Amino acid sequence: MTSPGFQFDNTYLDLPEALYSKLSPVPVTEPEMVILNLPLATEMGLDFSEVSPDEQAALFAGNVIPDGAEPLAQAYAGHQFGHFTILGDGRAIVLGEHVSSAGQRLDVQF
Template identity: 45%
Template sequence: MEKSPFQFQHSYQELDEMFYTEQIPEKVSKPQLIVFNQGLAEELGIQVNQIDQQSLAGIFSGNTILDDAKPIAQAYAGHQFGSFTMLGDGRAILLGEHVTKDGKVVDIQLKGAGRTPYSRAGDGRATLGPMLREFIISEAMYALNIPTSRSLAVVVTGDQVYRERPLPGAILTRVASSHLRVGTFQYAQAFGEKNEIKELADYAISRHYPEI
């Protein structure tokens, strides 16, 4: 296992197991780091200066499982094509919750990291164009002071992803205050009991509104 540049905790796994599934990212053939947000890394206190490019590519592709990572896919529900359905992270895997140098907590998630129990018929992968687009747009929104997720890195996988035509595969490392969704509560209401809904609400309050 690679020494971690993060300071991970895993409070989400303290919730009932209905809310997530442990999931190791699927390996890729030849990861290469092509974009890295050094400013964001410094802002969050992510220590990468002593890690070489090849090792970083392993970390941000999911090929390397960090010593303090506990990868999971999160469950949620919602409406798709007009019908309420079970959803979940079909191609995203949460590595952990990084505690920043000023004590804030942010999720570190790999998007395009492979299949999960929530993938249904999907391949769990992402293509380079959309991952670069999300990187650029999320950082542009941040610069405009619009609350959004942030983008830390993009890795090309060395594998082709088949959409309308073969396209280069990629994985985006996404940073967010959390990945709680309205759909997480919809999932708890539809598939859980009253105590799971309360547990989730208490978690959301403690994570995002500790002052109340």
């Protein structure tokens, strides 16, 4: 896959392991791109001009993990039904923090 220019770092992996779980996304069959926010991608320093729609769909579906990404799910804990429970994060998978040319850290999730 042609890279749009992600510059990944992942400071979440510097946290105690109880706060996240490394994982691989479950592949999606025949993903399709609906829309890509090109102005936002440009603002982030990413260039999708050489990335085909099929490659974009595979990337955003989690079927292809970009170089430098280290997928993880954040964990959270709390009391549930009178017991302390450690739960996974069902909201999103974090690929990593893209560091823009301005030094801004942006979580890339799906």
